[in-house]
Amino acid sequence: MVTDSRDPSARGAARRLNAPRPALVEQRFDGTPRVVNRELVTLVREEWRVVDRWWTDEPVDRRYFEVVLESGRNVCVYHDQELGSWFSQNA
Amino acid sequence: MIACLLIPGFELRAALRARPRLALVPAALAAEAGEEPLLGPVTAAAEVSGVKPGMRLGEALATCPSLVLVERDPAAVEGEWEEVLRRLEDAGFAVQPLEHGVVVFETRGVERLYGGVQPALERALAAVGSAWDPRIGAAARRFTALAAASVARPGQILIVAEKEEESFLQPLPLSLLPLTAARYAELEGLGLRRIGELAQLPRGAVAERLGIDGRKAWRLAHGGRKARVRGRRPAVELAEVLAFPEAVGNELTLRRALGSLLERLLARPERAGRPFRKLALAARLVDGGSWRRVATLRDATAELGRLRASLGPKLAELPAPIVELRLEAVELAEHTGQQLALVEPAGEEATARLREGLRQVRASTGTGSVCTVVEVAPWSRIPETRALVVPRDV
Numbered sequence: 001m002v003t004d005s006r007d008p009s010a011r012g013a014a015r016r017l018n019a020p021r022p023a024l025v026e027q028r029f030d031g032t033p034r035v036v037n038r039e040l041v042t043l044v045r046e047e048w049r050v051v052d053r054w055w056t057d058e059p060v061d062r063r064y065f066e067v068v069l070e071s072g073r074n075v076c077v078y079h080d081q082e083l084g085s086w087f088s089q090n091a
Numbered sequence: 092m093i094a095c096l097l098i099p100g101f102e103l104r105a106a107l108r109a110r111p112r113l114a115l116v117p118a119a120l121a122a123e124a125g126e127e128p129l130l131g132p133v134t135a136a137a138e139v140s141g142v143k144p145g146m147r148l149g150e151a152l153a154t155c156p157s158l159v160l161v162e163r164d165p166a167a168v169e170g171e172w173e174e175v176l177r178r179l180e181d182a183g184f185a186v187q188p189l190e191h192g193v194v195v196f197e198t199r200g201v202e203r204l205y206g207g208v209q210p211a212l213e214r215a216l217a218a219v220g221s222a223w224d225p226r227i228g229a230a231a232r233r234f235t236a237l238a239a240a241s242v243a244r245p246g247q248i249l250i251v252a253e254k255e256e257e258s259f260l261q262p263l264p265l266s267l268l269p270l271t272a273a274r275y276a277e278l279e280g281l282g283l284r285r286i287g288e289l290a291q292l293p294r295g296a297v298a299e300r301l302g303i304d305g306r307k308a309w310r311l312a313h314g315g316r317k318a319r320v321r322g323r324r325p326a327v328e329l330a331e332v333l334a335f336p337e338a339v340g341n342e343l344t345l346r347r348a349l350g351s352l353l354e355r356l357l358a359r360p361e362r363a364g365r366p367f368r369k370l371a372l373a374a375r376l377v378d379g380g381s382w383r384r385v386a387t388l389r390d391a392t393a394e395l396g397r398l399r400a401s402l403g404p405k406l407a408e409l410p411a412p413i414v415e416l417r418l419e420a421v422e423l424a425e426h427t428g429q430q431l432a433l434v435e436p437a438g439e440e441a442t443a444r445l446r447e448g449l450r451q452v453r454a455s456t457g458t459g460s461v462c463t464v465v466e467v468a469p470w471s472r473i474p475e476t477r478a479l480v481v482p483r484d485v
Contacts, residue, residue, distance in 0.1 A: 017464055017478040050472050060473055091474050 020087035023077050027086075033065055036075055036088070043068040050078075064091055092198045092208055092250070093320055094229040096179070096215060097240035100132030100144075101192025104223060105171040106164040107134075109379070117142060118159040119151065131163075166373040166381035166417070175219055176323075182218040185322025193240075195233055197320045212248045221246060230256055234315035238267050238286075256314045261287025268308045274301065286312045329362065329420040331355040338377040340412035346403055352418040353398050362423065366391040367398065369422035372405050375415035382409060391424030458482070 026035040033041050046066040053060045061081040068074055076091045098104065103120040107113050117140045120131030128148040140155035151158055172191050179186050183204060184196040198211045205211040212227050219225045228239025230251040238260060239249040251259045263286045265278055278301075283289055289297070290312035298306040310316070331352045339345060349372070356362075368391045373383040384405045392398065402418075453461045459482040466478045 013459070014465075014479045014481040016475045017480050019475045052472055089474055 018090055020078070020089040023086045023088040025077060025079075025086035027079075031063065031079065033067055033077055033086075036067060036069060036077055039069040039071060039073075041067045042070055045074075066091070092229050092231060093195055093233050093236045094198050094212055094215065094227055095193065095195045095233070095236040095240040096219065096225050096227050097237075097243075098175070098192040098219070098223045098225050100134075101172065101223075102163065102168050103132040103134070103161060105168040105191075106161050108167065108171060109164075110161075113159055113161060116159060117155050117157055118161050119144075121160040121162055122148070123163055162380050164381045165383040166375065169371070169373070169383060175223065178218045178220075179215060182214050184215060185320070187320050187322055193237070195236065195320050196322065198229065208250060209248065212250075216246060216248065230259075230314075232256065232314045232317055233320070234311045235260060238263055241267055257287075257290065260312060260314065261285060261290065263287075265289065268311055270304055270308055274304055274308075277301070329356065329359060329423075330417060331359075332415060332417045334415045335413070338412035338414050340409070342406060345406045345409070345413075345416070346399075348416050349402060349406060349418070350395075350399060352416065353395055353402070356418055356420060357393060357395065357398075362393075362420070364393075365423040365425070366393040367420055367422070368424045369420075370398070370402060371419040371421050372402055373417040373419065374409060374413040375417075376410070377412045377414055380411075382413070384408065385421060391426070 024035075024037050025033045028034050032044055032047070035041065044065055044067050046064075048064050050060060050062045050064065059082060062078040063081060064076065064078040066074065066076050075088060077086055077088045078091075079086055100120075103118075104114075106120065107118070114134055115136060117134060117137035119133040119137055119142060122128050122131065130142065130144055130146045130148065130151055132144050133142050137155060137158060140158070142151045142155050142158060146154075148160075168191055172188070176186055176188060176194065179194065179196065183201045184198075185200065186194045186196045188194045196215075198208050201211045201214075202208055205214050208229060212229060216225055216227060224245035226240055226243035226245055227248045228236045228241070228243055228251070229248070230236040230239055231253040235251055235256045239251050242263065243249040265275060265283060265286060265288075267286065268289075270278075278289065289309060292309070294306070294309055297309045301308070333348050333352055335348075339348070367388060369385060369387045371383060371385045373381065375381055386401055386405065388397075388401060449461050461483055462480045463483045464478050465481050467476070469477050471477050
């Protein structure tokens with residue numbers, strides 16, 4: 001795998017694979033995504049929760065959605081309940 | 092006629108050459124470090140005290156508290172054995188060494204030279220020297236010659252005529268046959284003690300009960316096959332030694348010394364361009380003992396880097412600082428060139444191209460630009476903790 005050599009943080013240090021990226025999401029009243037990165041969601045295929053590390057200083061509480069966008073792309077996004085922000089990630 | 096020259100307890104005798112006084116007291120060869128504590132060969136004085144080879148160390152010390160344990164000296168054993176073989180070869184015998192202390196040879200080629208079988212074998216005994224207490228057995232078959240040597244007294248020559256071979260073998264103990272301890276126990280359980288008793292059994296029944304080992308033992312009990320002796324090719328002394336002014340235990344110094352020895356050995360004209368197949372690294376330890384390791388190379392080579400890579404790790408096994416390092420070429424390959432493959436194995440070219448491509452990427456973008464994925468917690472529910480991207484050197 002070839003990394004982006006322009007990124008100084010990529011040199012010489014190990015980093016996480018599949019790190020979450022911030023996503024622009026508009027949600028409905030029930031918390032499900034309506035628009036992801038300015039594309040309308042046509043279908044919510046699946047929804048699940050990951051609650052882990054609640055005994056540490058960095059607890060994980062995420063609500064994942066696998067959605068199909070208007071363009072036909074499959075995208076996985078989650079709402080971080082701790083931070084109150086949306087991220088996209090390949091789950 | 093095939094002759095077998097036997098020197099019982101050769102490893103102990105060789106180790107005692109530097110300490111002859113110990114030969115007169117109860118002494119035994121210690122087990123190798125890390126092995127089961129069983130005694131090796133013992134001196135005559137130890138045998139008189141009730142100590143036997145193969146005895147457990149604790150039992151032996153309880154039997155004879157004054158027993159002296161002699162440390163193994165593999166370099167001395169190798170050197171002395173080579174000396175014995177050379178003396179036999181100088182006397183005209185084409186020898187085939189079986190193990191340390193056991194060598195077989197044909198007398199046919201030298202019978203005319205010495206005036207018969209008996210004078211030829213006397214010459215062989217004289218060549219080895221009485222200090223080793225050698226004994227010789229001779230017969231038409233190799234196993235019978237070995238058995239005759241095993242029962243002969245020191246300095247005795249025991250010749251068994253072809254017609255008398257079976258009757259000679261019959262009263263001898265089964266322990267002369269090359270069988271495992273479990274097989275001996277099985278045979279003893281069946282009431283068999285002598286080679287003749289095994290020889291009298293039907294061949295098929297022995298094979299059915301004891302398998303391949305039993306069939307081989309049964310054949311040997313009848314004298315064995317008439318196999319020819321393949322005399323070894325007299326080895327050319329090809330060795331380099333480096334003596335240190337004081338004891339050295341530093342790995343860096345040892346590796347440099349090895350590199351220097353390799354360069355000197357590669358420059359020897361006797362090699363005639365032939366690559367090494369087998370090398371031995373030996374050292375004289377600071378406390379007087381010795382150490383020796385043999386490395387057989389997968390492909391014969393004369394490349395300094397590869398030789399260094401295969402012999403270098405052996406230096407880490409040295410048990411103590413050393414005062415002398417010796418490198419011997421045990422076996423050279425016959426060829427002088429390297430046969431290349433006509434068709435490269437599948438995938439070889441693609442792998443080479445990929446490696447070259449990655450090397451170029453790394454060269455142009457710098458360290459850390461080529462990475463590999465390492466799974467660290469594939470079971471994790473949090474996707475980003477399952478694997479890491481780690482920079483790698485191409």
